[in-house]
Amino acid sequence: MNIALFLEMAADTAPDRIGLVCDGQRWSYADLLAGARGAAALIRDSGCAHVALLDESSEAAAMALFGAALAGVPYVPLNYRLADADLGALLERITPALIVGDVDRVRRLCPTESNIVLTRAAFVEAAQARAVDAPAEGEDGEGIAIQLFTSGTTAAPKAAILRHANLVSYILGTVEFAAAPEEDAALVSVPPYHIAGIAALLSSIYAMRRILMLPAFSPEAWLDLAADEGASNAFVVPTMLARIIETMAKGGAKGRRPDLSALRAIAYGGGKMPTELIHQALDLFPATGFTNAYGLTETSSTIALLGPEEHRAAHGSDDPIVRARLGSVGRPLPTVEIEIRDEDGAVLPPGQAGEIYVRGEQVSGEYRERSALDADGWFPTRDAGYIDADGYLFLSGRADDVIVRGGENISPGEIEDVVMTHPAVAEAAAVAIPSHEWGEAVGLIVVPRAGHDAPGEEELKQMVRARLRSSRVPERVLFADALPYNEMGKLLRREIKKLFAA
Amino acid sequence: MKPGTKLKSAMCDTEVMVIRSGAGTIECGGAAMGEAKPDAIGTPAPDLAAGTLMGKRYVDAAGTFELLCVKPGKGSLSVDGVALSIKDAKPLPASD
Structure with missing residues (x-):
């Protein structure tokens, strides 16, 4: 099972439909698939062990992701905000690699001849040129699709790996193929090196929901893009939502109130949402459905979510238990199991806090060096929390905190x-x-x-x-x-x- | 059958990807599906011609078999003569 199947299915179903919009350029599903096939040919020719991206989001991220998948080489989007010394160490760990993005920085930090380094424009152009005679068949997708370096607060960053099987299971379990109406568009403003940025590409392409890429977030640019392209969906982290609301309160970007009437759904995650902020957002967007998603890199993104109806019920309720759910991350996906355990590994009853464990086909729990899964396939998240009597999961920080x-x-x-x-x-x-x-x-x-x-x-x-x-x-x-x-x-x-x- | 294996119909355009499988013959339009497309394509029997839908997952009652339709066609999917049905998944809100 290769994740490139998702793009192949979209391109088979509606080749000319626009799948991605970035910096005013529009890419159909057929364009994206051709670019991915051309990229796969470049990657195979290069003999590299990794395909890396050191760049903001663009069409190149999609072509590199699916191109690497077709070629059977792990895709490694890198955090361009890292300090030179830290980034240099990661570049050494992935050499020999085909690296797309900031050529000067890569050459300066990792001056080896073993890497092939291309600017975004050069990569996209070369991939399109090779698309003409590139083979359609990809690798079987038994191996690693993605490698993401964790932030590494105490030690060297760990290389978390996600196999094709993990990601395919996640997408098939959460997204219905081609479920999005043709006018739908998802605004993606999370960086490409974050699991939410990767999941956004996979989910939107499988749902056949046009992706609106915002390479560098600012509240003004977000509001303009959402209004101009009629975004129906968006994913934000809490700080982005706070800044969007603040800008709207000032009258919006360009001094005009942006038309967000198409915006039906906002999903958020990646950090703790202040309760007051989500109440404010629910008032400000009365017709929009909010979804809180909780997940980790090692779990292929979302494992629990609080849906739109639950948000509205909690927002409008006088019952303190129902109202408190706005501070939860909702209930586990039907395809995963979640347990709370104490330090000795004993499963705790509802209401008692401990460490969150998760199990399911989408859960990798695997690093380059070792697997963190226990003998029964459970992954210790190192997140602390509890589940209430109705099954809602509440987070209370990292277990290390x-x-x-x-x-x-x-x-x-x-x-x-x-x-x-x-x-x-x-x-x-x-x-x-x-x-x-x-x-x-x-x-x-x-x-x-x-x-x-x-x-x-x-x-x-x-x-x-x-x-x-x-x-x-x-x-x-x-x-x-x-x-x-x-x-x-x-x-x-x-x-x-x-x-x-x- | 290994997960990820692509099977083609001998009776129509249908192609499926195996998500999970057990012992038994996977069929479309009444004939066994295979990894290679036969030279001559047959016609599905009238009672096995309800068709397959792109992107739908097909399962047996026991949950042993699960197939993802990656190319639609006119035949119906079955295992050892027992029809498969579309997996009924509760829609989830988009979360990323």
Whole structure:
């Protein structure tokens, strides 16, 4: 099973339909397939071990992804935001490679003759030229389709691998072929090196939903593209949504209110969505269906989701249990199993927090060096969370973020949720800080809401004491103007710990 | 039959990709499907000519067999003479 099948099916069904729009250029499914076949011929000729992309999203990402798949060579989109030293180390790990994108940077950081390095334009042109006599048949798709380097906060980045079988299982289990009406279009603004960026290509092509690529996100560009091309779907990370809403509140891009009447569905994920923000979005887009997707690189993207009806039900409910679901990531996909386990591996009942384990055909859990799956095929996500009595999954941070105070496990999320209910608190994060007495204790950092006085330290401690146990009470409280996030909207807790150490 | 194997009909244009399979003969229009396309294409029997639909998954009652239609045709799919049916999947909202 080769993922290139998805593009072949789309091109067979409607060769002339536009499959991708980028920088004003329009590519039909037949164009994309021809480019992928030509790219596969280039890749085979090169004898490379990897096909890498060091570039923003464009048609080249689609041609490289499917071209590499046809040629049976792993596709490795690289994070162009990495520092030189880190990127250089990754380039060495994938040599010999065919690399598309920033030629000067690759040559400077990895000056070997073993790599073939092409600009985006040169690659697309060469792929189209080779398409004329390139074979249609691809490899059988038994091997690795994608290799993604994890962010590597503590050690060297791990090379997570996704096999064709994982990705095919994910797409067949979640997307109905050609289900999108011809006018539909999905706005893709996540970078190509993120699993959501890859899944967006595969899902949209299999649904035959035209892809609108936004290579570099800005709220103005997003609103313009959504309005001009009549986007029906979009995937955003929470920080993108916050900036889009802020720009709309100012009257939209170009000083005009963009026409988003075609926008039926917004999916989000990749970081914690502030509850207040999603309530605001539901009010601002009353006719749009929101979907919260939870997944990891190692699980081929989404494993649980909270759908549009559940969003509206929670948003409009007075029942605190139903309302709280807006802070959940919904329920597992029908094709995966999820369990919560304690440190000894025992499965925990509903309501009890532990580490999230997942199993299913889409779950790879595999790295170049080793597989992280246990003997029964379960993948430990290192995410902490619990499942409520109705099956809704709530995340409470990374398992590594758990604060262990005197042998008691404290999840940062429970403290943050309480503190965030204070009207003068805009953002809050709890982290482990060293403690002589307890080993670790709770450090709390708070961003006061604009126009409010900062809440008192004792007042915040008292709030936590009243709502949770005394062990949860922060030992230290810091105030800041903003919290550190990465470009995907993930909170950088290690940076917050540095603030407490300073 | 290995997952990923492409099978072609001897009775019509239908092609399927095997997602999972067990012991038994996969047929289209009443004749066994094979990896090679026969030179002469037959005609599906009238009661085995309901047709296949592009992109649909076909399964047996036990869930042993699952085939993805990658080229539609006039014949109907079966295993050892027992008709396969379209897999009924609850539509999910787009999530990426």
